[in-house]
Amino acid sequence: MPSVNGEDEPMARHIGVKAAKAKGKRLVGEEGKNLEAFQQMWDLKAKDLALKDKLSKTKLLDSFLAKKEPLSELEVALKNKLITEMLSILCILLFVHGISLHTVSELSPPQPTPKNERVSCSSTKFSLDGSKFMAMKSDGTISIYDSASLGEVRSFAVANVTAAEISPCGTYLQTFQKPTTPQEKNVSLWNTETGDLAHGLYQKSITKTTW
Numbered sequence: 001m002p003s004v005n006g007e008d009e010p011m012a013r014h015i016g017v018k019a020a021k022a023k024g025k026r027l028v029g030e031e032g033k034n035l036e037a038f039q040q041m042w043d044l045k046a047k048d049l050a051l052k053d054k055l056s057k058t059k060l061l062d063s064f065l066a067k068k069e070p071l072s073e074l075e076v077a078l079k080n081k082l083i084t085e086m087l088s089i090l091c092i093l094l095f096v097h098g099i100s101l102h103t104v105s106e107l108s109p110p111q112p113t114p115k116n117e118r119v120s121c122s123s124t125k126f127s128l129d130g131s132k133f134m135a136m137k138s139d140g141t142i143s144i145y146d147s148a149s150l151g152e153v154r155s156f157a158v159a160n161v162t163a164a165e166i167s168p169c170g171t172y173l174q175t176f177q178k179p180t181t182p183q184e185k186n187v188s189l190w191n192t193e194t195g196d197l198a199h200g201l202y203q204k205s206i207t208k209t210t211w
Contacts (some may be wrong), residue, residue, distance in 0.1 A: 083130040132170030144192045154195050177207055
């Protein structure tokens, strides 16, 4: 209680300010905890919806792959689109001495399941439509794989190859070899289905703008 002459009034006011600040911090802390809890709940819900969406797309893709009759143009387009989207589920795990191809199972939490033996390689890349992917092995061999069956479509043994690219639809493979003479056609375009050389030309070197 303040005295008659008011000497204790500043002390009471000082205590009141401290209490108000403490209460404000407590309220801010509680709001922060509530916001954090809501964010965690929202993230779990989003992950659950994403998983359900992926599982439904996986079942649809499986139905296309299991269909014995020829697919219509619309079904082919949808199948290729699903394969592209499912590349987020189809994980390439890179190691210093090679790669292993995995798919995510329907368990919760998802567990990676190996789909093939580990392959020693220096680089890998998917075609833009997701139908095929290439793996440049340590011995210089370049293998083309089918994304749906994970089977090897074709392999190319190119001597002194330093770079390779797969076309957007996986139809062609382009390789670059270090040239020895200007007359040597060191850039080759290969048909991934037949293994035939479709075209060859000379290029002195490769850069980000020319390759």
